[in-house]
Amino acid sequence: MKKLDRKQIAARVARDIPEGAYVNLGIGLPTLVADYLPKGREIILHSENGILGVGPKPAPGEEDEDLINAGKEPVTLLTGGSYFHHADSFGMIRGRHLDFAILGAFQVSVAGDLANWHTGGAEDIPAVGGAMDLAVGAKQVLVMMEHLTKKGESKIVERCTYPLTGARCVDRIYTDLAVIDVRPDGLQVVEIIDGLSFQELQKLTGVPLKRLATAA
Amino acid sequence: MINKFVASPEAALVDVPDGATVMIHGFGNAGMPAALIDALIAQGARELTIVNNNAGNADAGLAALIGARRVRKILCSFPRQADSWHFDRLYRAGEIELELVPQGTLAERIRAAGAGIGAFFTPTAYGTRLAEGKETRRIGDRDYVLEYPIHADYALIKADRADRWGNLTYRKSARNFGPIMAMAAKCTVAQVRETVELGELDPEAVVTPGIFVKRIVKH
Numbered sequence: 290m291k292k293l294d295r296k297q298i299a300a301r302v303a304r305d306i307p308e309g310a311y312v313n314l315g316i317g318l319p320t321l322v323a324d325y326l327p328k329g330r331e332i333i334l335h336s337e338n339g340i341l342g343v344g345p346k347p348a349p350g351e352e353d354e355d356l357i358n359a360g361k362e363p364v365t366l367l368t369g370g371s372y373f374h375h376a377d378s379f380g381m382i383r384g385r386h387l388d389f390a391i392l393g394a395f396q397v398s399v400a401g402d403l404a405n406w407h408t409g410g411a412e413d414i415p416a417v418g419g420a421m422d423l424a425v426g427a428k429q430v431l432v433m434m435e436h437l438t439k440k441g442e443s444k445i446v447e448r449c450t451y452p453l454t455g456a457r458c459v460d461r462i463y464t465d466l467a468v469i470d471v472r473p474d475g476l477q478v479v480e481i482i483d484g485l486s487f488q489e490l491q492k493l494t495g496v497p498l499k500r501l502a503t504a505a
Numbered sequence: 506m507i508n509k510f511v512a513s514p515e516a517a518l519v520d521v522p523d524g525a526t527v528m529i530h531g532f533g534n535a536g537m538p539a540a541l542i543d544a545l546i547a548q549g550a551r552e553l554t555i556v557n558n559n560a561g562n563a564d565a566g567l568a569a570l571i572g573a574r575r576v577r578k579i580l581c582s583f584p585r586q587a588d589s590w591h592f593d594r595l596y597r598a599g600e601i602e603l604e605l606v607p608q609g610t611l612a613e614r615i616r617a618a619g620a621g622i623g624a625f626f627t628p629t630a631y632g633t634r635l636a637e638g639k640e641t642r643r644i645g646d647r648d649y650v651l652e653y654p655i656h657a658d659y660a661l662i663k664a665d666r667a668d669r670w671g672n673l674t675y676r677k678s679a680r681n682f683g684p685i686m687a688m689a690a691k692c693t694v695a696q697v698r699e700t701v702e703l704g705e706l707d708p709e710a711v712v713t714p715g716i717f718v719k720r721i722v723k724h
Contacts, residue, residue: 336678337608338532338535338678338681339678339680339681340678353677354534354535354679355535355536355676355677355678355679356535356677356678357532357533357535357678361532361533361534361535366677372675372677372678372680373680374612374680374681374682374683374684374685374712375532375558375608375611375612375615375681375682375685376612376613376615376616376684376685378612379608379609379612379613382609383609383627383628383629413585414584414585414593414596414597414603415584415585415603415605416582416583416584416585416586416605417582417583417605417606417607417608417635418582418583418607418608419582419607419608419609420607421607421609421610421629421630421633421635422607422608422609422610422629425628425629425631426609426628426629452633452634453632453633453634454633455631455632455633456631456632456633
């Protein structure tokens with residue numbers, strides 16, 4: 290069994306984004322998805338700070354301090370893109386206009402609760418940004434993360450121990466081991482990486498999984 | 506004749522009192538009115554309540570205002586950044602108060618103030634610690650949190666072009682909080698790249714109409 294690396298997880302998520310989708314990519318790991326979106330599809334990326342039609346990084350020397358993404362990195366605007374103010378931008382999010390929000394996570398629970406903004410540690414300065422708005426607002430919330438913590442504990446849990454970003458908001462989880470749907474009747478494995486059996490995946494994951502007939 | 510042009514950033518902020526609530530436009534450095542913030546530091550007002558998405562980057566602008574210990578409280582969504590060391594130091598020392606607000610709720614609370622809305626219910630943050638102690642209500646099949654507007658005494662914003670009536674255009678993603686902060690403050694001061702004659706701005710392209718703007722400084 291060879292776990293997917295970060296780029297491979299991003300490529301796997303990108304495959305599932307259809308033509309015409311409006312998508313917000315969270316800061317960090319989800320930002321990588323932009324590099325793997327299928328070339329033939331028109332997919333419109335949204336940035337919280339007021340951009341639809343976010344394009345690739347500018348060439349060196351072409352950066353514009355007035356044109357940045359939510360991670361405050363320089364970006365470009367695609368032909369057909371637009372700018373708008375923050376209240377409209379979050380109206381798009383909360384108003385259920387975005388097809389997908391792709392977010393990183395510390396933990397996801399069986400019920401689809403998401404924890405991704407704060408470790409809860411007394412020493413940590415909390416920062417939430419747009420995560421809570423994306424969690425409740427997008428039509429579908431896709432999480433991408435490593436399956437296990439550095440200590441080998443499952444990040445898919447019965448109940449989140451970190452502070453919640455949103456309750457019952459996650460639709461699908463992409464990890465370095467599997468693709469898992471969050472359904473009202475529990476977690477359903479859609480796909481497992483080569484060389485890992487369902488039983489082995491179940492053993493690594495802290496909570497009961499169901500097996501889709503077509504999953505390896 | 507209406508003329509909102511003011512000679513200097515210092516002249517535009519001469520009357521900011523101690524204890525004022527000041528909205529500062531910008532998302533990181535995009536849209537941050539650096540000349541107005543420098544003037545506010547020089548002016549000396551203390552015990553300010555600041556509204557911004559962040560809590561300053563590196564040593565300039567909002568970070569410098571915080572570093573100069575002029576800020577009693579900040580309302581923002583994302584204070585912690587790799588280079589927010591002035592805020593981090595004061596926060597850890599208990600010398601600055603933080604009201605952490607989800608970014609969309611921050612924007613809507615600002616918008617609500619400008620639009621005369623008394624309060625609103627939002628689904629954001631329901632069931633999280635940022636909704637603790639707040640009134641909630643189930644409407645239809647969803648749960649919502651009651652949020653109140655954020656009013657300000659001053660809004661310091663950065664725009665691209667302005668005429669003497671105060672009509673403003675913005676540039677790219679530097680628009681961010683400008684239009685809504687301009688509506689939410691009693692006195693909105695705009696730092697602009699260029700001032701133009703009345704009639705030179707395409708009325709279809711004006712983003713902030715002059716009714717929301719009191720003073721304009723070219724910088």
